[in-house]
Amino acid sequence: MEYSNELKVGVAIVVAVIAAVLGVRFFQDIPLFGDTYPMYATFEEAGGLVSGNPVRMKGVTIGTVDDVQLNQNTQKVRVRLRLQQDVRIPKGSHARVAGFSGLGGVNVSISPGPTDNAALPPKSTLSPPPEGTVFERLTEQAPALASKVDSVLTSANDATAALAQQFQSPKSDLRRTLESVQQITNDLETVTDAETETIRALLQNLRAVSSDLEAFMSGNRDSLDLAVRRLNRSLNRLNKSLASFEETTATLDTITTKLNRGRGTAGRLLNDPGLYVKLDSAAAQTNSLLRDFRQNPGRYLDDMSLVKVF
The missing domain is CATH 2.40.30 (Elongation Factor Tu (Ef-tu); domain 3)
Known part of the structure; x- marks a missing residue:
């Protein structure tokens, strides 16, 4: 009786092992007896x-x-x-x-x-x-990527928490900056609202001036063309005058150069001190002679008769 029970247990174990092996092969899509x-x-x-x-x-x-x-x-x-x-x-x-x-x-x-x-x-x-x-x-790379993503998310959460704390603190620099920006935005909006009519009127005036200028240009096109042609002729004459002036200047430069070098009578007169002294002496003697003639005319007319004079 005991032998029969042991046999049954052994057979059951063998069957269980075979069933387990076959089950594993079955679930793994492997032929059972291949x-x-x-x-x-x-x-x-x-x-x-x-x-x-x-x-x-x-x-x-x-x-x-x-x-x-x-x-x-x-x-x-x-x-x-x-x-x-x-x-x-x-x-x-x-x-x-x-x-x-x-x-x-x-x-x-x-x-x-x-x-x-x-x-x-x-x-x-x-x-x-x-x-x-x-x-x-x-x-x-999935594990490494997952670790990096987790690290990034953690950093983002920390940054979000710090940012929220900054927003909640009334003395934080970030909150003050945002309040200043908000105040500036409100001021700009107020100024824009207040000056909207002024800006609109200015734009209308600019539009009217542009229209008037365009109308003036259209109505006086011939006069403007004539004025432009006259201005061109005046500019041409001015160019010719400038060219003549340049020639005159060049001539004066040449004359000045000759005078400085002592060429010609005028050049010698300007550059010869002795000639100047002689001329000055002659002029002085002439003046002295004329004064003496006025004071003592008889000295020069004693030997002259009336017939000889006339």
Whole structure:
């Protein structure tokens, strides 16, 4: 009787283990009684990958993760995969860790190589793609990005709290500044309202002056054209006069140069002191002779007869 109970317990345990294995394979979309073969993949980061996670290709589950280990020599993650026997992995294929560990959706995604390539033999190693897609890079950087976003949000909350405290404090510089700005805005609004009519009248006057000026220009266009032509003629005559004046100035410069150099009678007179002295002496003698003639005319007329005089 005791032997029979032990047998029942053993059979129950075996059945439970078989049921658990079959259940796991069933929920992982692996054929219950199909054969599998091992493959390997290496990654820089496991990203939350554990044994039992699915292996997918083109979105279809083709196996499971059998083991995840860290290679101490290379510091890379080596993952052993169990793939369905009928699945062919062409050469040139790559494997990557996909999904988010926080959502429980981490899996190994295989990107197949060209279909013309030969199939990889069992126990081959799949490498990551040379360059990940934008989504892959975003997935890899998601934890760091989340940390940065959390830090930014924390800083924003702190800044908002400090700003609110500044607003609430009646003695804060920020509040005083805003009150001053508000006062200036109110003053400007008051001045604008008060001067609206004045500005409107000024604009109307400017419009009227512009209209009058346009009418004047239109009505006196011929007179203005005539005045412009006369002004042009006057300017031409002025230009000619200026040219003549320049010629006269040049002539005067030439004469002045000659006078300074002592050329000609006038130049010699200006530049010869002896000649000036002689002329001055002759003039003095002439004046003396005339004075003597006035005072003593008989001295000069004694020997002259009336007939000779006339």
